[in-house]
Amino acid sequence: MFDFKTSLGQANFENPVFTASGCAGSGKELSQFFDLAELGAVVTKSIMLKPRSGRATPRMAETPSGMLNSIGLQGPGIDLFLEKDIPWLRDQGATIVVSIAGESVEDYAILARKLRAVSGISALEVNISCPNVENRGQVFACHPTTARAAIEAVRRNIGGELPIIAKLTPDVTSIVEIAEEVISAGADSLALINTVLGMVIDTNTMRPKLAGKTGGLSGPAIRPVAVRAIYQVHEAMPHVKILGMGGVASGRDAFELILAGASAVSVGTATFGNPTAVIKIKEELRAELISHGFDSLREAVGYAHRPEGNL
């Protein structure tokens, strides 16, 4: 029988297809289209310490094979999230990965402390692609020192069990360097990649289309960037598990990220175009792996790295 199971750090999952943070809310809206328990995991929207209005509109621009978004991490804050969303997700029988985001190293530490005793969470995704208010709004994940500081703060405060997945941006000179830094700071695994910073200018108004001016590019347009980042990091650190994401819209796409070195795959923008995309991709991926002769998902992880001459 085909083995679809996977793991990230000490966290085990029944199958490798997850939602992507920020593309599934906290699951409620998608639950009317399919059973959340069918997913490898629900990765929640990145939650912050306090309620957050997010940015002004327009927040979205469609681009060729993708879209630009500038939401600004709108959300209810960790306390309301723990009170309402987590119990609801537990009731659905969902496997839960909580994504957190902070504006300071201290934010990450407090968020980790608030989450350490919460039951029913399989792993923590630490989104460090946020502006650091203590460092002129520079993004944590763009510098080895700030990336390390954020992950260390979570590691110190999360306690023993909960695996940490550090989510990195591809907008850096060397993603391998940042990856090595966060792993040595205590991250168990990596989420690759966050959106790619972009801009659209409206040629009628002749101004940036988004109120926030820049936005994160997602969708199939960035898939080759994701495949490259996953490939490079897996090559440098083959023992580190990777949650891959970036423009996955089919089982074939998910398979491509797995061949590059991902042990699991998140589906984001595809859900906006198709509410049942995650389920469709899961079934297609299973068929894809079987048709290529794999008996398990694990055998396919990083298969593109096999030496020349091997079949």
Next chain:
Amino acid sequence: MSGINREARQIFAEIVSNKKVGAYHHIVFSVGELANSAKPGNFVAISVGGQNSAMVLRRAFAIYRTFDRGASGGLLEIVVAPHGAGSIWLTNQLPGFKVDLVAPLGTAFGIPTEPVRALLVGGGYGSAPLFGLSEVLKSRGCRIDMVLGASTAMKIYAPLDGKRSVNSLTTVTEDGTTGITGKVTDVIPGIIETNQIDIIYSCGPMGMLEAINVIAQERGVVHQCAIEEAMACGIGVCMTCVLPIRGEDGVIRMLRSCIDGPVVDGGSVIWNSKRTIPEGTWGRN
């Protein structure tokens, strides 16, 4: 009026007919039982461009009307203005082609329990959902006045059978090619006064809705409007289509126009806040 529309389903729906009407296309889909659950004000989200399209997002359209046709299956109709790559693609599809469609989505127009005097105002193809609404209001014994406005005659959408359910219809065009020359807001105050309007229902461009809202507020008339904001998913997960709306608790929140709208109380919207988060909004940072 808010919350997830529990009736929403994803189906493949065949195009039954696709006809050009003035500047627009009137497209009819075979949707089976889904037709029973749609209410005036709800919208539909349709995949465009075919399987390998570079357009990754659905397009949202207000539902013009639905028909429950028993054994032969229900119908769902929309009116499309072909102005972007996605809507142009859709207007080019022929009967027999199947599209991936999610509906009904969003909130519906609130229907009064007592017969009232209602004014329905539509801008351009924003008139489409108002005809289904007028049928419902008429069946409740309401008096219905309708004002339709557009830049030019070609852009007024007013089918003959749709007009049957209204007591009066006034058309207004900016270039004077049909009806009164001007804007809908030029005629609304007079109609409110003459016909003692209790409630205004509106659908159309945001600027028009805002101008109608000013008139409604000044005269103490209830105003329900169908708003629009750039939308990626239509089902409440992407958080792009938000608008600042004041809740019953007085707190302004950035609410999703796909879930908490498109139909909202005009008086609760913080209008003209484009490119800013209004002072006092929950979680403003």
